Amino acid sequence: MAAAALAPADSAALVAEHLSRSFGPVRAVVDASISLEAGSVTALVGPNGSGKTTLLLMLTGLLAPDAGRVEVRGLDVATSGAAARRLIGWMPDVFGTWETLTCREVLETFAAAYRLPPAVAKERATTLLATVHLVDLADAPSRVLSRGQKQRLGLARALVHSPAVVLLDEPAAGLDPRSRIELRGIVRDLAEAGVAVLVSSHELAELEEMVDAAVFLQRGVSSFAPPTAALQPWRVHVLDGAAFLAWSAAVGLGVTQEAGGAGAASAVDPAACAGPAGPTHPTGPAGPATFLVSLTGELQAAQLVRDAVTAGVALTRFGPAYGRLEQAYLAMDTDRR
Amino acid sequence: MSAWGVRTVAVLEVRQRIRSTRWKVALIAFFVVVGLIAWGVAAAVSGVGDSEWLSRQDAGRVLFGVVLMVVLFLGLLVSPTLSATSVNGDRAAGTLAVLQVTTLTPLDLAVGKLLAAWGAALAFLATSLPFLVWGAVLGRISPVRVVASVLTLAFVLAVVCAVGLALSASVARPAGSALLTYVVVAGVGVGTLIAFGLSAFFLQRTEVVQVYGVDVGGSGACSWSEREETQTHTEDTAWLLGLNPFVLVADVAAAPAPSLNGSDPLALMGAGVRFAQAGARDEIDECWLDDGGFGTSTPAGSAVWPWSIPVYAAAGAGSLWLAARRLRVPATTLPRGIRIA
Ligand SMILES: Nc1ncnc2c1ncn2[C@@H]1O[C@H](COP(=O)(O)OP(=O)(O)OP(=O)(O)O)[C@@H](O)[C@H]1O
Ligand SMILES: [Mg+2]
Numbered sequence: 001m002a003a004a005a006l007a008p009a010d011s012a013a014l015v016a017e018h019l020s021r022s023f024g025p026v027r028a029v030v031d032a033s034i035s036l037e038a039g040s041v042t043a044l045v046g047p048n049g050s051g052k053t054t055l056l057l058m059l060t061g062l063l064a065p066d067a068g069r070v071e072v073r074g075l076d077v078a079t080s081g082a083a084a085r086r087l088i089g090w091m092p093d094v095f096g097t098w099e100t101l102t103c104r105e106v107l108e109t110f111a112a113a114y115r116l117p118p119a120v121a122k123e124r125a126t127t128l129l130a131t132v133h134l135v136d137l138a139d140a141p142s143r144v145l146s147r148g149q150k151q152r153l154g155l156a157r158a159l160v161h162s163p164a165v166v167l168l169d170e171p172a173a174g175l176d177p178r179s180r181i182e183l184r185g186i187v188r189d190l191a192e193a194g195v196a197v198l199v200s201s202h203e204l205a206e207l208e209e210m211v212d213a214a215v216f217l218q219r220g221v222s223s224f225a226p227p228t229a230a231l232q233p234w235r236v237h238v239l240d241g242a243a244f245l246a247w248s249a250a251v252g253l254g255v256t257q258e259a260g261g262a263g264a265a266s267a268v269d270p271a272a273c274a275g276p277a278g279p280t281h282p283t284g285p286a287g288p289a290t291f292l293v294s295l296t297g298e299l300q301a302a303q304l305v306r307d308a309v310t311a312g313v314a315l316t317r318f319g320p321a322y323g324r325l326e327q328a329y330l331a332m333d334t335d336r337r
Numbered sequence: 338m339s340a341w342g343v344r345t346v347a348v349l350e351v352r353q354r355i356r357s358t359r360w361k362v363a364l365i366a367f368f369v370v371v372g373l374i375a376w377g378v379a380a381a382v383s384g385v386g387d388s389e390w391l392s393r394q395d396a397g398r399v400l401f402g403v404v405l406m407v408v409l410f411l412g413l414l415v416s417p418t419l420s421a422t423s424v425n426g427d428r429a430a431g432t433l434a435v436l437q438v439t440t441l442t443p444l445d446l447a448v449g450k451l452l453a454a455w456g457a458a459l460a461f462l463a464t465s466l467p468f469l470v471w472g473a474v475l476g477r478i479s480p481v482r483v484v485a486s487v488l489t490l491a492f493v494l495a496v497v498c499a500v501g502l503a504l505s506a507s508v509a510r511p512a513g514s515a516l517l518t519y520v521v522v523a524g525v526g527v528g529t530l531i532a533f534g535l536s537a538f539f540l541q542r543t544e545v546v547q548v549y550g551v552d553v554g555g556s557g558a559c560s561w562s563e564r565e566e567t568q569t570h571t572e573d574t575a576w577l578l579g580l581n582p583f584v585l586v587a588d589v590a591a592a593p594a595p596s597l598n599g600s601d602p603l604a605l606m607g608a609g610v611r612f613a614q615a616g617a618r619d620e621i622d623e624c625w626l627d628d629g630g631f632g633t634s635t636p637a638g639s640a641v642w643p644w645s646i647p648v649y650a651a652a653g654a655g656s657l658w659l660a661a662r663r664l665r666v667p668a669t670t671l672p673r674g675i676r677i678a
Contacts, residue, residue, distance in 0.1 A: 060438050082442060094678060095434070095435055096431035098432060099353070100353055113345050113436060
């Protein structure tokens with residue numbers, strides 16, 4: 001492949017083209033290409049076993065691809081070795097801790113492994129411990145950390161050498177809600193500082209709030225924009241279900257009632273529709289109810305709101321049933337392995 | 338490889354594996370065991386000493402020799418536990434990949450881990466030094482020989498650590514590599530002796546030899562004659578003995594005087610090797626008239642260490658190279674069923 005073809009666009013910090021990797025008969029990654037822009041956050045989304053972790057291992061330079069190559073700021077990770085690895089921060093999905101080392105020692109050891117001078121290492125450790133809120137546990141052996149605390153230490157460890165590219169493999173796993181929000185903040189701050197971030201996660205709603213772009217991985221094949229369905233579900237909450245049904249029938253709008261568990265609603269998280277819904281009847285409940293309607297886009301949505309309000313329907317909430325990522329994900333042929 | 342990288346890895350290893358009370362307990366236990374053995378030997382030989390056929394000096398040599406062999410034996414048992422799980426154990430614990438992804442090179446990791454394991458083995462050796470020195474002082478053994486023996490012992494332990502490291506980098510499961518390392522240690526420690534012993538059966542040949550003996554029927558004086566003898570050509574397999582770590586250390590320690598006459602265990606081992614090296618002799622001295630002996634003087638032979646130290650060094654260097662190779666990233670092949678992360 002001509003080097004020119006890989007020459008990164010001005011801001012591309014990491015470029016990978018047509019990577020593939022098999023483990024014996026298992027084709028973990030078949031054809032994955034990815035390009036991470038400096039200063040942006042990219043999501044890596046795909047079902048279990050679709051090859052996300054394997055792809056990240058190839059990006060970090062730990063695993064040799066069967067074909068294709070990875071360049072970080074113009075350095076080939078396969079041949080540049082340490083020089084390329086110096087630019088990458090990686091947080092694996094599963095990792096251990098050095099049981100008898102304290103959190104601070106873990107960070108300082110890794111700073112040393114990246115050849116930071118001891119004084120700088122100390123300072124980085126202190127800063128990062130504060131960033132991930134482990135100051136209280138700084139001198140506790142990492143053995144005693146809880147799962148979420150270990151995860152936070154792992155994040156700090158991945159950032160200790162101020163990398164230009166940060167690859168996070170399911171960083172939110174095991175984090176409490178506040179830590180998730182803080183993680184989002186940390187990731188956004190990194191991007192603000194010009195770092196290219198790739199985050200793999202199954203928490204799509206959460207991911208959506210921090211990413212600028214998304215790469216989908218499906219049976220080892222990557223795609224930037226999976227085809228989204230022409231019609232997308234929107235969720236309508238109304239005070240009077242029967243009245244809404246009557247209105248929708250009059251204007252010829254197809255609706256599905258949620259909580260009935262039929263059709264598209266079956267894919268919906270039950271918690272999402274546990275509104276103040278009273279007893280429901282297939283013919284139309286008299287009390288508050290939630291419905292799904294299929295619309296072609298935001299234009300039609302605005303039209304619907306205007307018409308419904310004008311017709312006196314008591315709308316309480318209205319919005320897309322799923323986030324953009326969720327929608328795209330559900331549009332994929334989501335085969336788990 | 339860089340000094341910085343090696344140091345970082347070694348310090349991490351020491352903190353991670355060795356900073357635990359278990360280790361202090363193990364060191365104390367080692368000290369006590371070696372101490373008890375040394376005391377037992379000292380008590381035994383001084384008891385013999387009363388009967389005045391074992392001088393104070395000889396008693397010291399027995400003490401030194403026994404303690405040296407015991408420390409080598411215990412060192413061979415301890416060393417594999419330090420290194421034989423250090424790569425695949427880290428991989429299983431999920432702490433290896435995050436190190437490989439740093440700027441540390443594979444050789445940094447391999448050498449750092451080796452130094453840490455060897456350092457721990459040396460700590461055990463150090464706890465037994467007082468007893469070695471005790472024996473050496475009593476036995477008036479020259480400091481050069483004491484230092485040479487201890488250095489050889491330390492070198493053997495380094496090689497064992499390197500072999501364990503290579504196996505732990507090559508075998509998927511920590512239990513598997515630990516077991517294999519013990520098999521290797523048993524192979525060189527005991528297997529070489531067994532192989533040498535068994536080989537003797539296959540090296541027997543009936544040959545005509547020159548015998549210098551008393552001509553009983555004739556002149557009554559000693560004269561040369563020919564006779565058919567079944568000879569065992571151990572000289573062909575004596576090199577096997579050189580691979581034995583006990584023989585190697587004893588050989589260095591007993592230099593320059595291996596001898597069958599005396600009680601120094603190291604000298605006895607050295608003499609045994611010399612006889613094996615000499616093997617079958619074409620000329621046999623059976624004349625007791627001249628000197629009253631049957632030629633039991635130890636054959637000259639040659640020291641084994643010039644042969645075994647290069648072999649050990651090659652094994653150690655090869656193991657280190659293999660370990661570094663298996664730690665190389667990007668990894669092309671993985672052990673079956675092993676995930677990097
Ligand atoms: N070292 C390995 N040896 C054999 N098969 C492997 C290995 N690593 C991964 N696989 C297989 O490759 C496929 C992709 O695995 P991978 O871990 O990349 O999935 P993933 O997308 O990260 O999944 P998850 O969302 O569950 O983390 C799986 O079918 C897995 O079984
Ligand atoms: Mg994964």
